[in-house]
Amino acid sequence: MINIIDKIKYYTRKKGIPVGLVGVNGWGKKYLLRLAKSKRFNLKVCYDINKKSLDKAVQLVRCKKAKNYLDLLKNFGIQAVFIILPNFLHKKFILEALKFKKAVFVEKPLVNTLPELKEIEKNIKKNQDFLMVGHSFRHNDFSKKIKKIIQDNKIGKICFFEFSRSIKRNYHDWRKNRKKCPGGCFMQLGIHLIDVLHFFFNSKIIDSKSMRRNIINNNVDVFQALLKLENGIQGYLSTSFVNKDNTSINIYGERGRIIFEQNTLFLETKKQKKRIRFKKTDIIKKEIFDFFNYLKKNKKPKTDFFESSKIVKSMNKILHS
């Protein structure tokens, strides 16, 4: 019997791994354009519940249009599916894809809740099923530079951190629905902060205290949490749908501080405050490349099912604290 890896090697020799995309608007549009340009993947088919958007998308990239999700999985010879849909649909679409033995790339978060995570855990076969989650933050060059500063012990033993992310968002869609996105701005933005928290410190959250104020009518959604990690580091996460797009990261060590603010990175020590240059990263391209290496070379991606599950568990621990 030909296994998935052999099939994928065959297809890449030909013309790229045949894939499908579900969700062509919003964040999915970025995947649509990237996959259409890719030499590694062959975007064969798309599906979206919004017929107008679907028509526009398939015309733009000249691929096939599926009648529904099952049609996409069954009838176009695809090996993998990119699922770029609202979070509350992830579980259903992932399980369906696994049933049809398709490799899965799904946007963050893998799922919203722990019961949903359990259901996927039950259905995923270790070393046979391929599932990667698009956690974009750790792909950024600035994240890698921060990690290197920590690893090189440039600021000494770490004492605490302050991470915050905010974007101004019209709070009108599934993101404001408590059932569809129970964590609001924290589920959407805080997940990026948890992603880099795991990436930088590689330690479990053992204690958390959170506070949420959520005034939907005024388009305000604010969430803050205090955390303690197993390795003794403690800190603070803050997210909101209030301000203009801003990410700020402060990591305080015994001998210095790492500061990322307004897209600029500094290393501050007793002697000086030095600017650290970093490259602008095409995160979608990096994620797609990781997924390709996973399928083609069986190289574990940075955020496979197991790493992404840890992020969902941390997110839920904080949300319910």
Ligand SMILES: NC(=O)c1ccc[n+]([C@@H]2O[C@H](COP(=O)([O-])OP(=O)(O)OC[C@H]3O[C@@H](n4cnc5c(N)ncnc54)[C@H](O)[C@@H]3O)[C@@H](O)[C@H]2O)c1
């Ligand atoms: N990594 C990042 O920085 C980042 C940024 C934005 C969004 N995201 C993630 O991407 C995912 C999608 O978010 P978005 O902002 O693009 O959402 P969106 O609501 O803007 O778009 C979702 C798309 O899914 C389609 N859709 C909805 N229900 C469907 C169904 N039942 N079947 C088929 N298609 C359906 C919609 O028509 C739309 O085209 C979310 O999981 C979100 O967390 C990630």
